[in-house]
Amino acid sequence: MSTEDSLVEIPRSDWTKLRDLYVHRDTDPQGFLCINNFIKWVEIEPELKVSFLSLNGDWQSDGTFVITLGWNTYKKHLFFNTLSDKLDRVTKALECLKSFEDEYIFYGFGSRFMPVVDHIGSKYCTTKALFFVENVWYTASKELVDSFTIQVPPGITLRNVNLEDAETINEIWPHRAPGSIEFVRSLIKYNMNLGAYDDNGKLVAWCLRLPIGSLGLLQVLESHKRLGLGSLMVKSMAKKISGSGDQVLAPVVTKNTASRCMFEKLGFRAIDNTYWAH
Template sequence: MSEENALIEIPRSDWTKLRDLYVHKDTDPQGYLCINNFIKWVEKDPELKATCLSLNGDWETDGTFVLTVDLETPLKHLYFNTLGDNLDRAIKALECLESFEKKYTFFGFCSRLKPAVDLIGRKYYTDKGPLIVETIWYRARKEVIDTFTIEAPSGITLLNLALEDAEAINEIWPHRSPGSINFVRKLIKYNVNVGAYDDHGKLVAWCLRLPIGSLGLLQVLESHKRLGLGSLLVKFMAKKISALGDQVVAPVVTKNTASRRMFEKIGFEAIDTTYWAD
């Protein structure tokens, strides 16, 4: 840790003030939606191990923050941002954290913040740096969402997911990892979601909402593909999130051309590139 700089906790009572500094960053993956998500989570679960930190106690000047969350997974989630003209204070704040390697995952940060993560990777990771996954960051405008119609195919019922569904969801999630079921449970418990169930009550497709406010974990079982369930659930969630007054955004792995075509076909537009790193 630098002798000159230190991280000072931002009291939870001030998180709304921090969030409101980012009101114009309502499509930024670590802006308004992200901070608002954790405000809601700690209201529902005051014991949640989420800590928001500022560089030397100064966060009101340029909104620089680092948020760490322990979701009972091997790596803590790390979120950060700044409204400054450059990334200097954000980098200094990150450098005050404990050892990065095998401790944190940088969760869904935008292209503007990538140089900071690249620098941390070169400086603090012993091998080749963190493993980075690239996604295209999509947004659906409200006027597009308002045109969506929701009509489930015969034999399919759309319902809120149950906590018991977490195991089935985690089992086939391409990005699952040790302890990731705890993350899935938090998403089901605290955020809006939707599941598609067949006539026997079996879960055959689902879509959740990530802590950064976006759609996530969209999946359709092989047995029920080509029925339009993917686009149906995206539209359903888009209307649900838009009704909350929030922007509707979604990350899609860059190489997943099929999913990208589906999002673009229903009216989502690419607005940035987003990354995950651990």
């Protein structure tokens, strides 16, 4: 990295212009849907700790950007992308952040950026190696989603998740961490979501939408498994997302063969791998 390289804030007035550069990259984990997500979040919460950054002030030439999302009690989330086939500018942009060891989670990046993250990890994470979680990146066409039929079992009601149920969701989430309740609450407050509630008003299954625009945090309580609620959540959330005009996407942990089988049985198609690293 030369001493001249620096990250420059992209003004909020230009965020939609950056987003529109990615209008044809709606299956990128950190493309159109991701940028649009934070535009919407800031409309709801103007004081949100989100920064859109560019290398030396130039994002127009090749769409290279870095987005950081800060939390009060949780590690910062890091999003980045470039329209260029070359990865040198996005690498330089990330190098400008420098502090990676305990500060950032690389959030859901596509497989083509693995060399970039490997480089950052080897250069800046000197006391701890980066830990990677690999996911299969699935998509569902609009035609497939339109064909889904929704049959809700007796005694179950589908509706938006109550904010007070965030603790239940976080407690069961396999990837929870200190402070992650703050992240879960934000997904409930700012993004479309879906919960299955029993006759007593208890949340028994749910599916949220991640900042990268995909389905996420899909879970069914042990007491209500084998009732088809997992598939019901996926199909119902897919219809909500597709109905809004967005591409339907889902990351599924590669080792989670049961979940992958469910998505593939529904007709979802694998198009890439995505990774979380911290």
